[in-house]
Amino acid sequence: MFGADTEVEQADVILLWGSNAREAHPIFFHHVLEGLANGARMYAIDPRRTSSAKFADRWLGLSVGTDIALANAMGREIIAAGLHNPDFIARSTQGFEAYAAHVESYTLGWAAEQTGVPAEAIRDMAHAYATAPKAQILWTLGITEHHNAVDNVVSLCNLALLTGHVGRWGSGLCPLRGQNNVQGGGDMGAIPNKFPGFQDVADDEVRAKFEAAYGTELNGVPGKHLTLMFEAMEAGELRACYVIGENPADSEADVEHARKLLAGLDILVVQDIFMTRTAEMADVVLPASVAWAESEGTVTSSERRVQRVRPAVPPPGQARHDIDIIGEMARRLGVDWGHPSSRELWDEMRSMSPMHAGMSWERLEASGGLQWPCGSEDDPGSEFLHGWLWADDLEGHDPAPFSITHHAPPKEELSDEFPLRLTTGRALDSYNTGVQSGGYASPIRYGDAIDVNPADAAELGVADGERVLVSSPRGSVEMDVRLQPDIPTGLTFTTFHFPELVDANVLTNDEWDPRSGTAEFKAAAIRISKLEPEPAPA
Amino acid sequence: MTDTTITETAVTITIDGQPVEVAEGSTIHAACVEAGIDTPTLCWAENLTPVNVCRVCVVELEGSRALVPSCSRPAEEGMVVQTDTPRVRHSRRMVLEFLGSGVDLSQADDLHHWIKAYGADPDRYGTDGHPVERVEEPVKVQDELYIRDYSKCVLCYKCVEACGDDAQHTFAIAVAGRGFDARISTEFDVTLPDSACVYCGNCVGVCPTGALQFKTEYDLREVGEWRPDDQTVTRTVCSYCGVGCNLDLHVQDERIVKVTSPADHSVTSGHLCIKGRFGWQYVHGE
Amino acid sequence: MAAEGAENGADGCQSGCVSFVLRGLAAEDAESGVDGCQFDDMTDIYLGADRATEPEVAAVDAALGARGVDPVVRPETERLYTSGRSRRRERRHFLLPALHALQNAAGWISPGGINYVAEVLDVPPAEAFGVATFYDLFRTEPPDHEGDTFHVCVDAACQIAGYDDLAASVRASGGHVHLGPCLGQCERAPALFVQGSGGRRDYVPADDEPFELPQAGEESLRLLRRIGVADPSSLESYLAHGGYQALRRAGEMGAEAVLEAVAASGLSGRGGAAFPTGIKWRAVAAETGRPKHVVANCDESEPGTFKDRIVMEQDPFAVIETMAIAGLATGAANGWIYIRGEYPLATARLQDAIDAARAAGLLGPDAAGTGHDFDIAIWRGAGAYICGEETALFNSLEGFRGEPRNKPPFPTTHGLFGEPTAINNPETLLNVGDIILEGPDAYRSRGTERSPGTKLLCLSGKVGRPGLYEVPFGTSLGDLLDLAGGVAGNGELQAVLMGGAAGSFVGPDSLSLPLTLEDTRAAGTTLGSGVVMAFDTSDDMTAVVVRIAEFFRNESCGQCVPCRVGAVRQHETLVQMQRRGSLSPARRTLIDEMAEVMVDASICGLGHTAASAVRSALDLGLIASAPSR
Incomplete structure (x- = not known):
């Protein structure tokens, strides 16, 4: 569902939904800016008036976790105003009637109450989106780090199906990947239910192909995603863990609990380039090389672009390439895989994954990358997906289904005890838990303060820079207050880049989406209290 | 839906007597490249909008009273262009002389060949007792990522464009003042950390004279250890977010000393963010 | 609800004048933005800690409020903000008036003041600073004196009239003197212009003296025939002396006939370049689908020039009437007067004339019953010779540094805001009135075949x-x-x-x-x-020529290398000559070589002509030898 970076330059309307791309995807945002310079109108949908939102024609500061209410109300308005695309809907989609009936109750007035955004603005955005010749919806973790992440995503997909803003150059749906190879990991089958090329492990035919190629029997039962793994640890079913390049002891929601579970394993093996907090807990640490600067290989970006990484410096000390380590591991387990090169592994993979089949190593070397699907060596790759939606026969696909989604506010409701909403995100100069980005002297790093609206701060009696106690139902941490007029009252915000300073993930909610396994990082309930001691009795 | 595909038409112009065909909308400079004619440029870059201010790329265009900047002038059917006439050579030589007479071009590596080729003599302006006015300012070292040495600045506007609407849209710097006293400056010359600067380094990436340098390079130069001939450049992909920015890692003595990005890549157009540009220290265990 | 707020900007303005004050961009915006304005400065603005003082805020609010300008970023509720590129682009050109307001309020443009303007207009502070530092009338350092600034001209006419005596007498009475370039009052040299501070208005003391035109009332006068005869502050008087007959006649003739008459008259631009006005206007008239503009280039700054000042001061209605004719002929609805900041009386008379004409239906929708909508806004320059160059003027008016643009494209297709623009100076415009009234043949009865009129x-x-x-x-x-x-x-x-x-x-x-x-x-x-x-023969021509060289050194915008450095090197060479009393052959060659690159490779006319007077003085033997005192 994800288009090329350059597509957004041609869009007429851009909905930037739950994404602060200006800071989290700065170079992608350059393409957004090009689109704006070309005359695109942009709506930013985000609880905070982020640096990205400052470029928007309109910022809609919806309440955290009310995305479905907003999307469904847009859907209702588009239908009510007759701005949907009946031809496209009839040919290329299914379930429209049910969708239309379902969203009928999502009136503008009701959505305004739920989201906190004026009805007129929702209407305006719906009309702008529906009537644009070309429109894009871009999103990131503001959509997916919720307990109902998948519902959030398909609610946006409904809008694209309603208007036909999908499957054409300049129109589409574009989730922005947060990590340099999170797409590539999926491509290569590093997800619980897929082989490389998103081929289903439960599909007997597919499995037979891989079994024949590898000469072994393969398990057809999908594995567990990260959140389920922790549940399995909790249940005592999962007793050994081999962690490669991940730092769950810092990055999991409700992190204290996660650490307890990791500590209780029979064996924890960590393969990493850093002595992370997780590595410190491990029984065995396998020092690895830096994938992008010390190793050969490929990564896949958000726009499905497969590109080469290459070694520029040798790995330090006893650090070894991931391929060597895994190969050695296999040998110790009794299988000799030899010493394949990155290229040999790539060729093997593309012989099994039709969507990568045309990406020869030479082509990857020569070009600035290729976008899958790329079925043959004369296939230039695919700048955008779902073009079949516009083919009369849908090229043999089933019509795309509308989804029924229900507004469901964050699991953790505000209360008298925890009256403020906390949401999290990235800052421009830092990255995730900070193990990589902490290494350079950024002049613009301000640390993990908690952003508070000046009016809220005045009510709490706290000043800019004041150290306060921030508490959620799971725990408390001390943080500095940063007054931030760009955040509405009732909302607070922090980054999560400095776990050694501020264990923000102590505060976040580990409610997660049963379908995606993503935890609700974006919506916790907290309170802020002053640190100063009680005045002594007179 | 109407078909909006633009059919590319070609135009033919004559350069130094030789017919050259280029796509409509191409510049004379692009046509020179097509014809294999080497043209000096300073303020032009493939990833920036031409500002045509340095005037070192001027050519003679039949029918035009003044010389025209080849970097920005679109080629039009039938144009007759001369790139090596006495007038052209004179203007190019004078521009190079003027620049050399006012600022330090010692690290403007791309210009050295042209200064020699055109016989520019930047030292002929001053005489004993009448030194010429030069731009002489102390180097601004205000953080650990960049330095700014405006005594090397030729006012090519590239950094302003990269900081502004050709890439970053931060506008931390602009041209301030007028005439010979014009300088690239933040508002009221506040330090970069106090300005809007977000340290993407895209200004440094486009600077042609070493007026803007990464601190790593500056520090090595200061101790005489900057050795471009001993450096390797390896293209790879940034390790941070999922946009897939290409990085060129400049490595000397097995250490990364500078990071740039290819200007001709559709994702970055040569521009990076602070993380991609500077967030590599951890590779060296820092 | 947004509809109410969205029109805020327009509602604050008098009816009829709003179509272009906040520029209507709508449908054409995307297209015109690409080639048009050089810059598109959208940014997620970052402001330092400095805050504007109350008088600064009040001055900016008054200046912008009077023009119906609301801030780019509009909070509609706590959860809904409207801003964006089009709102920003509609307002960027108010930067110059806003900076004038700051300068006038505080005597300088302070960091807090810049931040306030930056916030209101959503302009990056570094850009606003870059613009402020471009102009002589703006100071970006705290003033070292109380009160107004007394600008004394040091250019040729005032130089030989002894400006130093004037400066000394101003100083003696406690005034702060700023020595600067030509003030456009050469007929009454030495010239003085007082720049107000603390909210006091700018003024020219000599404007208090009664005005006398040497040829006043003479039968032969055409363009100047009303001066000294009609009351420049009275629309009635203007009408009584034949005013607005030309516009009405033009309305009857229609655009095409006006264009034909102007072309047939052989009129050419009076600003210096002498480009045929008829060709220029026809090119603008041929453009369709985008807003079009008529700009009166009233940034008269060429040392020795004061003609347009006198026309504007003494016959302001004629300027706005003939602008309306230009609008009718070219199909442009938007008139702009860009007038140099040192002309307070002309500015006031033009503004009064515009207000009176608008009240009488001679500007605005269906101006003077011609069926054509046309209105005029005045923008004040801030002290920069280069802004008389037409494309530099556009950039300046648009709120950018007054740096000339490379041509082509030309103003007729890519002028103000990147849109088709007819730009003329007042003298050229005034000619059109007579061409309409008496016809091209009668017009051509004066002058020569190739220089009619x-x-x-x-x-x-x-x-x-x-x-x-x-x-x-x-x-x-x-x-x-x-x-x-x-x-x-x-x-x-x-x-x-x-x-x-x-x-x-x-x-x-x-x-x-x-x-x-x-x-x-x-x-x-x-x-x-x-x-x-x-x-x-008593005048020290070396001193005059050295000053001319210094003028170009100071007035070069700094954009292109030949002019930025060439003007400095030329000045240095002449100073050296002045000190030595002679010029060696090698230095003489150097002057010619520098002149050649400035003529050949500079972006605009400033560089092209920066060596002209110097070389002619050398050729005539006026300098490089002791003055024949």
Whole structure:
């Protein structure tokens, strides 16, 4: 569902939904800016008036976790105003009637109450989106780090199906990947239910192909995603863990609990380039090389672009390439895989994954990358997906289904005890838990303060820079207050880049989406209290 | 839906007597490249909008009273262009002389060949007792990522464009003042950390004279250890977010000393963010 | 609800004048933005800690409020903000008025003041600072004096009239003196302009004196015939002296007939470049689908030039009437007057005239019953010679640094805001009124075949009666000097500066030169903007020429290398010559080599002409030898 970076330059309307791309995807945002310079109108949908939102024609500061209410109300308005695309809907989609009936109750007035955004603005955005010749919806973790992440995503997909803003150059749906190879990991089958090329492990035919190629029997039962793994640890079913390049002891929601579970394993093996907090807990640490600067290989970006990484410096000390380590591991387990090169592994993979089949190593070397699907060596790759939606026969696909989604506010409701909403995100100069980005002297790093609206701060009696106690139902941490007029009252915000300073993930909610396994990082309930001691009795 | 595909038409112009065909909308400079004619440029870059201010790329265009900047002038059917006439050579030589007479071009590596080729003599302006006015300012070292040495600045506007609407849209710097006293400056010359600067380094990436340098390079130069001939450049992909920015890692003595990005890549157009540009220290265990 | 708020900007303005004050971009926006304005400065703005003072805020609010400008970023509720590129682009051109307000309120443009303007107009502070530092009338350091600033001109006419005495007397009475370039009052040199501070208005003391036109009331006058006859502050008086007959006639003729008449008249631009007005207007008229503009280039800054000032001060209705004719002919609805900041009286008279004309239905929708909508806004420059260059003027008006644009594309297709624009100076415009009224044939009865009509000439320096004169093209230089009372001073003519600092010197042997475009060109000189400045044999021409070189050094915008550095090196070479009393052959060659690159490779006319007067002085032997005192 994800288009090329350059597509957004041609869009007429851009909905930037739950994404602060200006800071989290700065170079992608350059393409957004090009689109704006070309005359695109942009709506930013985000609880905070982020640096990205400052470029928007309109910022809609919806309440955290009310995305479905907003999307469904847009859907209702588009239908009510007759701005949907009946031809496209009839040919290329299914379930429209049910969708239309379902969203009928999502009136503008009701959505305004739920989201906190004026009805007129929702209407305006719906009309702008529906009537644009070309429109894009871009999103990131503001959509997916919720307990109902998948519902959030398909609610946006409904809008694209309603208007036909999908499957054409300049129109589409574009989730922005947060990590340099999170797409590539999926491509290569590093997800619980897929082989490389998103081929289903439960599909007997597919499995037979891989079994024949590898000469072994393969398990057809999908594995567990990260959140389920922790549940399995909790249940005592999962007793050994081999962690490669991940730092769950810092990055999991409700992190204290996660650490307890990791500590209780029979064996924890960590393969990493850093002595992370997780590595410190491990029984065995396998020092690895830096994938992008010390190793050969490929990564896949958000726009499905497969590109080469290459070694520029040798790995330090006893650090070894991931391929060597895994190969050695296999040998110790009794299988000799030899010493394949990155290229040999790539060729093997593309012989099994039709969507990568045309990406020869030479082509990857020569070009600035290729976008899958790329079925043959004369296939230039695919700048955008779902073009079949516009083919009369849908090229043999089933019509795309509308989804029924229900507004469901964050699991953790505000209360008298925890009256403020906390949401999290990235800052421009830092990255995730900070193990990589902490290494350079950024002049613009301000640390993990908690952003508070000046009016809220005045009510709490706290000043800019004041150290306060921030508490959620799971725990408390001390943080500095940063007054931030760009955040509405009732909302607070922090980054999560400095776990050694501020264990923000102590505060976040580990409610997660049963379908995606993503935890609700974006919506916790907290309170802020002053640190100063009680005045002594007179 | 109407078909909006633009059919590319070609135009033919004559350069130094030789017919050259280029796509409509191409510049004379692009046509020179097509014809294999080497043209000096300073303020032009493939990833920036031409500002045509340095005037070192001027050519003679039949029918035009003044010389025209080849970097920005679109080629039009039938144009007759001369790139090596006495007038052209004179203007190019004078521009190079003027620049050399006012600022330090010692690290403007791309210009050295042209200064020699055109016989520019930047030292002929001053005489004993009448030194010429030069731009002489102390180097601004205000953080650990960049330095700014405006005594090397030729006012090519590239950094302003990269900081502004050709890439970053931060506008931390602009041209301030007028005439010979014009300088690239933040508002009221506040330090970069106090300005809007977000340290993407895209200004440094486009600077042609070493007026803007990464601190790593500056520090090595200061101790005489900057050795471009001993450096390797390896293209790879940034390790941070999922946009897939290409990085060129400049490595000397097995250490990364500078990071740039290819200007001709559709994702970055040569521009990076602070993380991609500077967030590599951890590779060296820092 | 948004509809109410969205029109805020417009509602604050008087009816009829709003169509262009907040620029209506709507449908054409995307297209015109690409090639048009050079910059698109959208940014997620970052402001430092400095905050504006109350008087600064009040001054900016008053200046912008009077023009119906609300901030770019509009919070509609706590959860809904409207802003964005189009709102920003509709407002960027208010940067210059906002900076004027700051300067006037505080005597300088402070960091807090910049931040306030940056926030309101959503302009990056570094850009706003870059713009502020471009102009002489703006200071970006705290003033070292209380009160107003007394600008004293040091250019040629004032130089030989002894500006230092004037400066000394101002200082003696406690005034803070700023020595600067030509103030456009050369006929009453030495010139003084007082820049107000603390909210006090700018003024020119000499404006309090009664105005006298040397030729007042003479039958032969065409362009100047109302001056000294009609009351410049009265629309009734203007109407009583034939005012608005030309616009009404143009309305009856229709655009095409007006274009034909202007072309047939052979009228060419009076700013110096002498481009045929008919061709320019027809090119603008041919453009469709985008907003179009008529700009009156009233940034008269060429040293020695004051003609447009007098026309604007003494016959302001004629300027706005003929702008409306230009609007009708070209199909442009938006008129802009960009006037230099040192002309407070002209600015006030034009504003009064616009207000009166608008109230009388002579501007605005269906202006003067012509069926054509046309209105005019005034933008004040802030002290930059280069802004008289048409594309620099556009950039300045648009709120950017007044740096010229590379041409092509030309203003007729990519002018103000990147849109089709007819730009003319007041003298050129005034000619159109007569062409309409009397027809091109009668118009051509004056002047020569290739230089039809009359010419306004600014007589200054050593002449008996300095001032503004109107003569038919073809009048000889000697006759003109005689008309102005002959050579004054010691009575011995040493040289005449033709066309201003960008022009050239001619010697006493040129008195028979017919003043036409073709004859001056053939003689290697120029009429330029109509400057005729006489020097007697007691004048130190070396000092005059060194000052001209310094003028270009100071006024170069700094954008292109040939001019930025060349003007400095030229000045240095001449200073060196002045100190030594001679110029070596090698240095003389160097001057020619520098001139050649400035002419050949500079972006605009400033660089092209920066060496012109210098070289002519050398060729005539006026300098590089001891003055024949």
